[in-house]
Amino acid sequence: xxxxxxxxxxxxxENQDLIKMIDYKEYKFLRKFLTxxxxxxxxxxxxxxxxxxxxxxxxxxxxxxxxxxxxxxDPRNV
Amino acid sequence: xxxxxxxxxxxxxxEGGRLKDLVTxxxxxxxxxxxxxxxxxxxxxxxxAYPINKEKYGIYILFQFENDGSNxxxxxxxxEHNPNILAYLTTKIDNNKILADLDSLDVxxxxxxxxxxxxxxxxxEPSESNExxxxxxxxxxxxxxEPSESNExxxxxxxNDSTVxxEPSESNExxxxxxxNxxxxxxxxSESNExxxxxKEEK
Numbered sequence: 143x144x145x146x147x148x149x150x151x152x153x154x155x156e157n158q159d160l161i162k163m164i165d166y167k168e169y170k171f172l173r174k175f176l177t178x179x180x181x182x183x184x185x186x187x188x189x190x191x192x193x194x195x196x197x198x199x200x201x202x203x204x205x206x207x208x209x210x211x212x213x214x215x216d217p218r219n220v
Numbered sequence: 221x222x223x224x225x226x227x228x229x230x231x232x233x234x235e236g237g238r239l240k241d242l243v244t245x246x247x248x249x250x251x252x253x254x255x256x257x258x259x260x261x262x263x264x265x266x267x268x269a270y271p272i273n274k275e276k277y278g279i280y281i282l283f284q285f286e287n288d289g290s291n292x293x294x295x296x297x298x299x300e301h302n303p304n305i306l307a308y309l310t311t312k313i314d315n316n317k318i319l320a321d322l323d324s325l326d327v328x329x330x331x332x333x334x335x336x337x338x339x340x341x342x343x344x345e346p347s348e349s350n351e352x353x354x355x356x357x358x359x360x361x362x363x364x365x366e367p368s369e370s371n372e373x374x375x376x377x378x379x380n381d382s383t384v385x386x387e388p389s390e391s392n393e394x395x396x397x398x399x400x401n402x403x404x405x406x407x408x409x410s411e412s413n414e415x416x417x418x419x420k421e422e423k
Contacts, residue, residue, distance in 0.1 A: 166309075167227070167282070208227055208309045209278065212269040 150189025164197045166204035169211050175202065180215040221288050223258065223315055228299055228308035229278035232265055240329055242304055243281060249298050255287035259319040262328045272306040284318055 154160050163171045175183050175190070175198050182202055185195035205211040230242055239262075247257050263280035272278065292310055299308040326332040 166311075204309060204311065206269070208280075208307055209229065209268040209270055209272055 152189055152191040152194065154194045155191060161194070164194065164201055166201045166208070166210065169205045172198065172202050172205060172211060176211065178215065178220070179217060180212040221286050223284065223286050223313050223318060224289065224292065224310055225282060225284040225313050225317075226295070226299070226308055226310045227280065227282050229268070229272065229280055229306040231304045231306060232275055232277040232279060234279060234304060236329060236331055239279065240325060240331065242302075243283075243325060246283065246299070246302075250283075250285050250287070250295060253287070253291035253295055255285045255291065255295075258284040258286055259322050260284070260325060260328075261319055261322055262325075268306075275306060278306050282319070284313070 154164075166172070175188060177183055182199055185192055188195075190198065202211060206213050228246075230239060234242060243260060243262070247260065250257060259282075261282040261284075263282065265277055265279050268276060268278050289312075296308065296310055299305050322328070
């Protein structure tokens with residue numbers, strides 16, 4: 143996801159069905175909120191409200207624990 | 221009583237019956253601790269985001285159960301001490317997240333599919349010894365099917381994985397083909413080099 147600092151509307155408030163996608167098993171969806179290096183993108187960049195950003199961060203950390211998402215990606219190896 | 225789910229990664233070398241033994245042993249250990257199994261979903265072999273115990277692949281298994289949470293520490297300790305389990309994660313879930321309409325364990329592992337058993341029964345009726353062969357065949361078919369599924373799953377997210385997994389097969393196919401193709405390929409490459417040389421000379 144490209145880092146851009148434009149004001150955005152929270153995608154979870156627009157589409158309520160996305161809220162149940164916040165789950166560590168839906169790691170392909172959570173990958174949208176990671177940078178290429180594997181860092182969690184801050185909510186002020188993606189436009190996600192702080193309520194759901196907290197949930198996303200928790201689920202990403204769970205997915206990292208079980209090796210569904212990387213802790214970090216070395217750009218030299220990609 | 222509340223609902224929990226444990227996702228654990230089994231060793232990628234486990235296949236068929238041995239994987240089923242592992243899954244059933246963990247299920248029985250949960251039942252010994254007073255839990256009740258709700259669902260078991262086998263995701264299959266997937267590439268890990270980072271190597272665990274020097275293993276790049278792992279078999280993901282989701283195990284949902286109902287328990288009063290007091291024994292989860294002992295259950296996690298059993299998973300920790302099991303050498304065939306690379307990693308595990310136990311989380312509390314809501315009632316509506318319990319998976320339903322899952323296939324039986326044998327079908328998920330590819331040990332017995334209703335269609336395959338019918339075919340084997342129709343084609344290999346005469347002797348019972350063939351049944352063991354058909355089972356082993358189903359093992360092989362399952363083993364061959366699993367990687368393709370994982371490739372499909374990975375291709376959505378990681379183009380790198382699919383290319384990595386496809387490349388060796390393509391190279392093998394190229395090797396298995398007649399040498400004339402390779403020679404033509406090398407000739408073409410030499411011709412292209414010559415063409416490049418001519419272009420450089422013209423410049």
